[in-house]
Amino acid sequence: VKQDNYYKDAILSYPVYLGSDLWNVTGSFLQPFILQGNAFLLADTNTQEFCLPLLKKNIPGFENIPAFILPAGEGSKDLAQFGKILKWLMVSGASRNSLLINLGGGVVTDIGGFAAAAFNRGMKYINLPTTLMGQVDAAIGGKTGINVGGVKNQAGLFYDPLAVFILPEFLETLPEEQTRSGFAEIVKCAALAGKGAWEIVKNSSFTDKQALFNLTGETVKFKCKVVAEDPFDLSSRKMLNFGHTAGHGLESFHISLGRKDYLHGDAVAAGMICESWISHETAGLPGNELEEITELIISAFHPDPIEKKHYSRISSFMDYDKKKTVAGIGYSLLEKLGKPVLGRTVDRDILYGSFDYYNNVITK
Ligand SMILES: NC(=O)c1ccc[n+]([C@@H]2O[C@H](COP(=O)([O-])OP(=O)(O)OC[C@H]3O[C@@H](n4cnc5c(N)ncnc54)[C@H](O)[C@@H]3O)[C@@H](O)[C@H]2O)c1
Numbered sequence: 001v002k003q004d005n006y007y008k009d010a011i012l013s014y015p016v017y018l019g020s021d022l023w024n025v026t027g028s029f030l031q032p033f034i035l036q037g038n039a040f041l042l043a044d045t046n047t048q049e050f051c052l053p054l055l056k057k058n059i060p061g062f063e064n065i066p067a068f069i070l071p072a073g074e075g076s077k078d079l080a081q082f083g084k085i086l087k088w089l090m091v092s093g094a095s096r097n098s099l100l101i102n103l104g105g106g107v108v109t110d111i112g113g114f115a116a117a118a119f120n121r122g123m124k125y126i127n128l129p130t131t132l133m134g135q136v137d138a139a140i141g142g143k144t145g146i147n148v149g150g151v152k153n154q155a156g157l158f159y160d161p162l163a164v165f166i167l168p169e170f171l172e173t174l175p176e177e178q179t180r181s182g183f184a185e186i187v188k189c190a191a192l193a194g195k196g197a198w199e200i201v202k203n204s205s206f207t208d209k210q211a212l213f214n215l216t217g218e219t220v221k222f223k224c225k226v227v228a229e230d231p232f233d234l235s236s237r238k239m240l241n242f243g244h245t246a247g248h249g250l251e252s253f254h255i256s257l258g259r260k261d262y263l264h265g266d267a268v269a270a271g272m273i274c275e276s277w278i279s280h281e282t283a284g285l286p287g288n289e290l291e292e293i294t295e296l297i298i299s300a301f302h303p304d305p306i307e308k309k310h311y312s313r314i315s316s317f318m319d320y321d322k323k324k325t326v327a328g329i330g331y332s333l334l335e336k337l338g339k340p341v342l343g344r345t346v347d348r349d350i351l352y353g354s355f356d357y358y359n360n361v362i363t364k
Pocket of ligand 1: 050
């Protein structure tokens with residue numbers, strides 16, 4: 001639904017607002033909770049510094065909301081912090097009718113959504129995503145969760161927010177590598193959406209603010225549509241896993257090395273190169289489309305080589321993949337741009353072949 005100055009997607013059971021001047025809309029939504037002392041804020045150290053002041057400035061009463069601040073970073077998406085959030089909600093007097101406001105990137109919205117689902121068997125929450133990754137992906141779709149023992153997203157629930165408010169103003173303080181990380185999900189959605197979307201992304205730059213705003217809008221609409229068709233990820237939503245099977249293996253591997261500069265989007269970008277090659281070998285993705293995907297990713301990202309001696313370790317991290325069944329991991333691949341194929345199992349040799357292809361093309 002196009003309103004005066006914002007777009008509201010009502011295709012899901014909750015609204016997703018996107019616009020360049022959403023303060024009034026967000027403020028009106030929050031007012032009843034703020035007036036009853038029933039709003040609670042979850043942020044991290046960076047969003048406390050960079051984003052909270054904007055809310056305090058633009059939304060009356062926001063300065064008095066009790067807040068829990070996580071240390072910034074993926075390391076906070078764990079059981080220890082999850083327990084602390086629940087305890088804080090309890091001692092702060094929250095109830096099922098209270099509202100948790102998640103102000104942050106995917107880490108805050110994932111763990112905050114999970115805490116909201118668990119607290120008193122389910123309190124209300126909203127997401128105010130402050131990273132590009134959050135705005136185009138993590139904040140939408142009701143997937144919440146935490147990592148367990150360093151393995152990504154091992155515990156979690158589907159639990160929808162009351163609403164999502166996407167304010168592009170937050171992106172102004174986001175470091176470039178974080179914007180690039182979110183761009184990986186934009187590229188993924190364009191590859192899944194088809195030639196038209198692909199051409200637009202191919203010809204845009206994520207460093208151009210207006211272009212990024214437009215791409216965000218298109219990606220949000222695409223994600224809402226895919227989630228609405230299959231909210232619990234039983235069938236067609238699995239297409240969104242394109243790039244994420246190899247990607248999660250790479251991400252878990254880099255987390256295990258203690259590398260903090262290897263971002264989710266870096267892993268997804270590398271994963272998309274590998275899985276495009278697998279798509280070409282096993283699912284009919286035409287060679288020219290494989291080349292286009294590879295080139296776009298290499299031009300926007302700085303992919304790291306994957307050392308041969310680590311292939312098996314990366315593959316063993318993939319064994320924890322949620323997409324695994326007795327038959328093996330079900331990959332989401334591409335038959336061509338805009339035509340995903342789901343649930344494909346892939347031999348280890350093919351996976352290793354995709355790592356070889358990846359190493360080859362990134363060093364060209
Ligand atoms: N639930 C889902 O559907 C879903 C989808 C995609 C990703 N995820 C999860 O999201 C996480 C990654 O999300 P992310 O990339 O947003 O990471 P993140 O939340 O760690 O944010 C990245 C960094 O940017 C900082 N930051 C956030 N907003 C800022 C701002 N406006 N200005 C300056 N700094 C800011 C954060 O403090 C952090 O240091 C992963 O855990 C991933 O598994 C979940």
